[in-house]
Amino acid sequence: MKKILSLVMLFVLALSVVACGDQTGDINAKSEGVMTYAEYAAAALDTEVTIEAYVQAKQSWWEKDGVGVGTFYTQDGDGAYFLYEMPCSKEDFDKMTPGTKIKVTGYKAEWSGEVEIIDATYEIIEGQTYVAEPIDLTAKLGTDELINYQNQLASFKGLTVESISYKDSEWDKDIYLGVSYNGASYSFCVENYLCGPDTDVYKAVAALQVGDVIDVEGFAYWYEGINTHITGVSAAE
Amino acid sequence: MKIRLLALLLCLLTCLPVLSGCHGSRGLDPFVAPESFDTTRTYEITFWAKNDTNKTQTAIYHRAIEEFEALYPNITVNLRLYTNYGNIYNDVITNIATGTTPNVCITYPDHIATYLSGANTVVPLDELMTDAAYGLGGSEVRFDSPTVDEIIPKFLEECAFGGAHYALPYMRSTEACYINQTYVEALGFTLPDVLTWDFIFEVSRAAMAQDDEGNFLVNGQKVLIPFIYKSTDNMMIQLLRQTGAGYSTAAGDVLIDNATTRALLFDIADLTADKAFSTFKISGYPANFLNAGQCIFAVDSTAGATWMGSDAPLVDISEESLVEFETAVRSVPQIDPDNPQMISQGPSVCVFNKEDPQEVMAAWLFAQFLLTDEVQIAYAQTEGYVPVTSKAQSDPTYVDYLSRAGEDDDLYYSVKLEATRLLLDNIDRTFVTPVFNGSASLRDAAGQLIEYVTKSVRRGETVDDAYMDSLFAKITSLYRLDQKKSSATGPMELGEMPAESVALLAVLGAIWVLIGAYWFFDRKKQKKLSAKS
Numbered sequence: 121m122k123k124i125l126s127l128v129m130l131f132v133l134a135l136s137v138v139a140c141g142d143q144t145g146d147i148n149a150k151s152e153g154v155m156t157y158a159e160y161a162a163a164a165l166d167t168e169v170t171i172e173a174y175v176q177a178k179q180s181w182w183e184k185d186g187v188g189v190g191t192f193y194t195q196d197g198d199g200a201y202f203l204y205e206m207p208c209s210k211e212d213f214d215k216m217t218p219g220t221k222i223k224v225t226g227y228k229a230e231w232s233g234e235v236e237i238i239d240a241t242y243e244i245i246e247g248q249t250y251v252a253e254p255i256d257l258t259a260k261l262g263t264d265e266l267i268n269y270q271n272q273l274a275s276f277k278g279l280t281v282e283s284i285s286y287k288d289s290e291w292d293k294d295i296y297l298g299v300s301y302n303g304a305s306y307s308f309c310v311e312n313y314l315c316g317p318d319t320d321v322y323k324a325v326a327a328l329q330v331g332d333v334i335d336v337e338g339f340a341y342w343y344e345g346i347n348t349h350i351t352g353v354s355a356a357e
Numbered sequence: 358m359k360i361r362l363l364a365l366l367l368c369l370l371t372c373l374p375v376l377s378g379c380h381g382s383r384g385l386d387p388f389v390a391p392e393s394f395d396t397t398r399t400y401e402i403t404f405w406a407k408n409d410t411n412k413t414q415t416a417i418y419h420r421a422i423e424e425f426e427a428l429y430p431n432i433t434v435n436l437r438l439y440t441n442y443g444n445i446y447n448d449v450i451t452n453i454a455t456g457t458t459p460n461v462c463i464t465y466p467d468h469i470a471t472y473l474s475g476a477n478t479v480v481p482l483d484e485l486m487t488d489a490a491y492g493l494g495g496s497e498v499r500f501d502s503p504t505v506d507e508i509i510p511k512f513l514e515e516c517a518f519g520g521a522h523y524a525l526p527y528m529r530s531t532e533a534c535y536i537n538q539t540y541v542e543a544l545g546f547t548l549p550d551v552l553t554w555d556f557i558f559e560v561s562r563a564a565m566a567q568d569d570e571g572n573f574l575v576n577g578q579k580v581l582i583p584f585i586y587k588s589t590d591n592m593m594i595q596l597l598r599q600t601g602a603g604y605s606t607a608a609g610d611v612l613i614d615n616a617t618t619r620a621l622l623f624d625i626a627d628l629t630a631d632k633a634f635s636t637f638k639i640s641g642y643p644a645n646f647l648n649a650g651q652c653i654f655a656v657d658s659t660a661g662a663t664w665m666g667s668d669a670p671l672v673d674i675s676e677e678s679l680v681e682f683e684t685a686v687r688s689v690p691q692i693d694p695d696n697p698q699m700i701s702q703g704p705s706v707c708v709f710n711k712e713d714p715q716e717v718m719a720a721w722l723f724a725q726f727l728l729t730d731e732v733q734i735a736y737a738q739t740e741g742y743v744p745v746t747s748k749a750q751s752d753p754t755y756v757d758y759l760s761r762a763g764e765d766d767d768l769y770y771s772v773k774l775e776a777t778r779l780l781l782d783n784i785d786r787t788f789v790t791p792v793f794n795g796s797a798s799l800r801d802a803a804g805q806l807i808e809y810v811t812k813s814v815r816r817g818e819t820v821d822d823a824y825m826d827s828l829f830a831k832i833t834s835l836y837r838l839d840q841k842k843s844s845a846t847g848p849m850e851l852g853e854m855p856a857e858s859v860a861l862l863a864v865l866g867a868i869w870v871l872i873g874a875y876w877f878f879d880r881k882k883q884k885k886l887s888a889k890s
Contacts, residue, residue: 166812166817167816185801186835229639232640232641239812288412288438289410289444292440344641344673344678
C-alpha cells in the first residue's frame with residue numbers, strides 16, 4: 121500500500137512540475153542573436169530589437185484594422201519590456217499565460233515617456249517559465265533612478281490616497297488614482313484593459329477613500345512620469 | 358390523392374424559405390412620422406455621446422437630460438458615454454446587426470454613411486425638421502428650439518448626403534496651430550498672421566541647432582520636436598485640398614494615389630529625416646510637448662485648446678516640466694495664405710429608426726433639444742467649439758463670453774477663446790470631404806500614409822519611389838480602397854450577377870417547373886383513372 125501511495129505521490133509531483141513549467145533554469149539565458157536587457161536598454165529608439173522575456177500580464181486582445189493584437193507586460197531577471205499591440209492570434213494570445221517565455225523582434229519606441237516594443241513579431245518558447253516577484257520601489261519614488269525600473273512589476277508602500285476619478289467612457293473605464301508619498305504626488309491607474317471592473321483590484325480601488333494609506337502592486341508604466349498600472353492594493357501594513 | 362397533394366404542399370412550403378432567404382434580412386420599414394406625438398405613453402430612449410475626457414461635458418449632458426425629462430416626463434433618456442468616435446462607430450455597427458442601435462447618437466457623417474448600408478437604419482430628418490408641429494421651432498415643441506434657418510447653413514449642409522439630411526450638426530470645430538511664439542521669435546522669425554507650410558518647415562529646421570552636449574539651443578533641453586501633428590488624416594486631407602490635388606469624388610472614387618500626394622509625402626519624409634517632425638501616434642500628445650517647451654508648432658483641434666499653453670486649465674505633465682512661453686493661435690498652415698482653407702469637424706447627432714414611430718419621435722425631440730441655446734452655449738464653452746445655430750451665436754450670454762477672453766485661465770482662457778474665434782471668423786473657409794460608404798476608411802488611409810512614412814524615415818528605411826509604390830499598394834489593400842462601396846449619394850449599382858447566383862436561380866426555376874409538370878401530369882392521370890372507373 122505504501123509503495124502504491126509513494127508511486128501516486130511521485131506521479132502527482134511529476135505532473136505538477138510539468139504544469140508549472142521549468143522555473144529552475146537561468147531566466148536570463150538568451151538564444152543566439154538575442155539582446156540582454158542591458159543591450160536593449162542601450163539600444164537607440166526606432167532601432168530593431170530582439171529580446172526574450174517572460175509574460176507577466178496582458179491587456180485585452182482585440183482586432184485593429186482586421187488584425188488581432190495583444191499588449192503584454194514582460195520581464196526577464198534584469199528588466200522589463202512592454203509589448204504594445206503585438207499582432208497575434210487569439211489562440212496564441214490565450215497560450216501566452218503568465219510565465220510563458222517568448223522571443224520578440226520589433227522596434228524600440230517611446231510614447232509620452234513610455235519605452236515599448238512596437239510592430240513586433242514573436243515566437244513562443246516552450247520549457248523555461250518565470251513569474252517575477254514585485255520589487256519594492258517605494259524609496260525610488262521621486263528619484264531619477266525610478267525610470268530604470270520602467271514596466272517592472274513593483275510594489276509601493278505607505279502611499280496616501282489624494283484623489284480617485286474615473287474615465288467617463290463605456291469602453292475604457294480606467295480609474296485614475298492620485299497618491300502622495302513624502303510630499304510628492306503621483307498619478308497611478310487601474311487600466312481597464314488589464315484589470316477591468318469585474319476584478320477584485322478594480323473594486324478595491326473604487327472603494328478607497330481620500331486619506332487612506334495603502335500599499336500598491338503594479339507595473340511601473342510611464343505616462344509623462346510614473347503611472348503605475350495597478351494590479352493589487354491593500355491597506356498599508 | 359390527399360397524401361400526394363399534402364406532399365406537394367409541403368414541398369412548396371420547403372422551397373419558399375429558400376427563395377425568400379435569397380433576399381436577406383428585410384430590415385425596418387421606412388420611418389413615417391405620426392400625426393402627433395402620443396404623450397400618454399412612456400418612452401425609454403438611449404443616447405450615445407462622446408466627451409473629450411472632460412468632466413464638464415459629461416455634466417452638461419446630464420443636465421440637458423434632466424431638463425429635457427422635466428419638460429417631457431414621459432421620456433427617459435439613458436446616457437452612454439464614449440471618449441472617442443471610433444468606439445461609438447464600432448458599437449453602432451455591432452448593434453445594427455442585432456437591431457439594438459441607440460435612439461440618438463453623436464457621430465460623424467462619414468460614419469453615418471456606413472450605418473446607411475443597413476435598410477432604413479438612420480432616419481432622414483428633412484420632413485421632421487420642417488414639421489410645423491414637432492419640427493425645428495415647431496408649435497408643439499415644449500422648448501425654444503431653433504428654426505431650420507437658424508442652423509448655420511454650412512454646418513447643416515455637412516449633414517446632407519444621398520439627397521437627405523441624416524443628422525443635425527451638434528458642435529463645430531476646426532484645427533488650429535498652437536505656437537510657442539517666444540521660441541519662434543528667439544529663432545529670429547516673425548510670426549505671420551497666416552502660417553504657411555514653408556514657414557513652419559523653415560523655423561522647425563532652424564530650431565534643430567544643438568550645443569556640444571546635445572542640448573537644443575532654443576530650449577536648452579535634450580528633447581525637441583519642433584512640429585507635431587495630432588490628426589495626420591486631417592493633415593493629409595487639408596494638404597491635398599490646399600494644393601488642389603485629388604482625394605475622392607462625391608461618388609466614392611478614390612483619387613488619393615497621385616503625384617501630389619507622393620510629393621507631399623517626400624516633403625514630410627525630408628522634415629522627419631531632419632528630426633523636426635513627428636505625430637501624436639508616434640510620439641505623444643502635441644500639447645504635452647508644447648507645454649514642456651519641447652515643441653514649437655502643435656496642430657490639434659480647436660476642441661483641444663484648453664490643454665494648450667503655459668497657463669492651460671487642463672495639463673497632463675508635472676508642474677516642474679511646464680515652461681513659461683507666449684502662446685499664439687493660428688489657422689492650420691496654408692499653401693496659399695491668400696486663400697486659406699481648413700477642415701470643418703465636430704460632432705453631429707443622428708436619430709436611429711425603430712419599429713415604433715412614436716419612439717423615434719421621442720428621440721427626435723431629444724436630438725432637437727441638444728440645439729437649444731442653453732445646451733449649445735454651455736457645451737461650446739467647454740472647449741474651442743462653436744455653437745451650430747446663429748440663435749446661440751448671437752445670444753447675449755455667448756456674445757459676452759466671447760468678449761471676455763483672458764479674464765481668467767478657466768472659462769475665459771484666452772487660447773480657448775482665440776481658437777473659437779478662429780473658426781467663427783473662417784466658417785466660409787472651411788470644408789468637409791465627400792461622404793460615402795467607405796469614406797471613413799479613406800480618411801484612415803490618408804493619415805496612415807503619413808504615419809508609415811514618418812516611422813520608416815525614423816527607422817532609417819529608404820523612402821523612394823519604390824517605397825511609395827509599395828506603401829500605396831499596402832494601404833490600398835489594408836483599407837480596401839480598390840473596393841468601391843455603395844455610395845450614400847445615389848442608388849447602388851450592383852453590376853452583373855455572379856455566375857454562381859445565376860446557376861442557383863436557374864436550378865430553383867427548374868425545380869419549380871418540374872414540380873408544376875409533376876402536378877399537371879398527375880392531375881391528368883387521376884382524371885383518366887376517374888374517367889375509366
